[in-house]
Amino acid sequence: MEILQFSGGKDSLACLYMLEPKWDNLTVVWGNSGAAYPETLELMEKIKKLVRFVEVKADQPSFIENVGYPSDILSIRSTPLGHVVHGTNGRRFTDYLSCCNANLWRPVDQRCKELGATVIYRGQRKQDEKKGPIMNGQVVDGVKYVFPLYEWTTDQVKWFLGDRIPSYYLAEKSSHDCWSCTAYLEDNWERIKNLPNEKREHVMNVLMDMRDVIKRDMNELDGVINGCLQ
Numbered sequence: 001m002e003i004l005q006f007s008g009g010k011d012s013l014a015c016l017y018m019l020e021p022k023w024d025n026l027t028v029v030w031g032n033s034g035a036a037y038p039e040t041l042e043l044m045e046k047i048k049k050l051v052r053f054v055e056v057k058a059d060q061p062s063f064i065e066n067v068g069y070p071s072d073i074l075s076i077r078s079t080p081l082g083h084v085v086h087g088t089n090g091r092r093f094t095d096y097l098s099c100c101n102a103n104l105w106r107p108v109d110q111r112c113k114e115l116g117a118t119v120i121y122r123g124q125r126k127q128d129e130k131k132g133p134i135m136n137g138q139v140v141d142g143v144k145y146v147f148p149l150y151e152w153t154t155d156q157v158k159w160f161l162g163d164r165i166p167s168y169y170l171a172e173k174s175s176h177d178c179w180s181c182t183a184y185l186e187d188n189w190e191r192i193k194n195l196p197n198e199k200r201e202h203v204m205n206v207l208m209d210m211r212d213v214i215k216r217d218m219n220e221l222d223g224v225i226n227g228c229l230q
Helices: 010-018 020-025 038-048 060-066 080-086 096-115 154-164 185-193 197-229
Strands: 002-006 026-032 052-057 069-071 093-095 119-121 143-146
Touching (some): 002 010, 010 154, 026 038, 026 096, 069 096, 069 197
Parallel strands (some): 002 026, 002 119, 119 143
């Protein structure tokens, strides 16, 4: 079975349309974290009418409640185990890779295996700053991974999509995955700024709490370094 792992971002969307000749035999698998944007859900409804579509549901809000908000910079004492060991309290945080893995990557990969995938397509490109460990054309556990856009630039992707590109890419750099994401901040600040007022206020409160616990740790680190240099 040939499967496209679909995020709804511009690269996976371009990959979908590039694979149009294969649509009769292609299955699109999308991971719904449970914190999807309304416009992302609308896009998925359109995609469902085009191809065989499988939705994989996770529960990111429960993950955040039990484990913590995703962060690019992590204070160990603000993690669930850190709260126990250090006796700290307040908002909890976790590394962003664990959050994505629990709510998107692992559930989607597991469903692809259950479906009997032999070929998995992804929108990953060589130009991407963040990449998974699997390379274009690599075979892992009998599954071949193919990245049709691997050599493409961002401009080529936008040109290929034309008016099919989601409108928010005209003002933002990042895709609309989880509205409550508090990581990938080098790409996400525009997306956060453009959130509806109530959601933006919520995310900003989380980011300010994150800043406070990181400052606390940085102050302690500075104290150690300065003390050792004296």
